[in-house]
Amino acid sequence: MASETETSAGIEDGVRRRDFINIAAVSFAGVGSVAVVLPLVNQMNPSADVLALSSTEIDISAIQPGQSIKTSWRKQPVFVRNLVPAEIAEANKVPLSELRDPETLAERTKVGKENWLITLGVCTHLGCVPLGAAEGEPRGDFGGYFCPCHGSHYDTAARIRKGPAPKNLVVPPYDFTSDTVVTIG
Incomplete structure (x- = not known):
């Protein structure tokens, strides 16, 4: 009778050992797979120079x-x-029905920072750089920006008012990180 107990205990121990070996083998294969796949996925991340250009801080x-x-x-x-x-009052008094690309100044600025207008300086017609940002440059008929390439005129909220440009100047994604610093991107 003692031999039957030893045999069944041996089989029980054998099953337990076999389960442990299977679990260990599968775990080892999983760790190996991660070790192989991780560098392949990581190489698809953008490089440091691209990440550096993805956002910019402005004082x-x-x-x-x-x-x-x-x-x-x-x-x-x-x-x-x-x-x-x-300029804010002038932009707010323009009826949206007069605009080719209707947007209010409030939609183009951040709440509490309505005096800060941040736009891409690229005309939406053919990609020229409008004038009006630097001192003494012509600002067009509406006091905003003027594109010298084909004559698009933008108002103080950088909305298209006259000329061939189909859209307003684009507002990029930005956040105020403090009262004096803006992060674009």
Whole structure:
């Protein structure tokens, strides 16, 4: 009778050992698969130089009311404009029915920061860089921007008002990281 107990205990131990070996083999194969796949997936991530260009920080503390600057993001010009109350009022009084691409100034700016208008400096007609961001440049018939290539006129909210451009100047994704720093991208 003792031999029957030993045999059944031996079979039980054998099954347990076999299960352990199977689990260990599958675990080892899983770890090996991850070790092979991880570098393949990781090589598809953008490189450090591409990530560096994906966003840019701008210090806006030196931009006085009524002034604007040109900077760049993703190799495209960006206009950052500090609107004065008169420009904001002028943009808000324009009926949306008069606009080719109807957008309010509030839709083009951040809540609480309505005086900061940030747009790509690329005309939506054929990609020229409009004038009006630098001191002394012509601002067109509506006091915003003027594209010298084909005569598109933008208002103080960078909305198309006259000329061949089909859309307003594009507002890129941006956030205020502090009262004086804007991150674009």
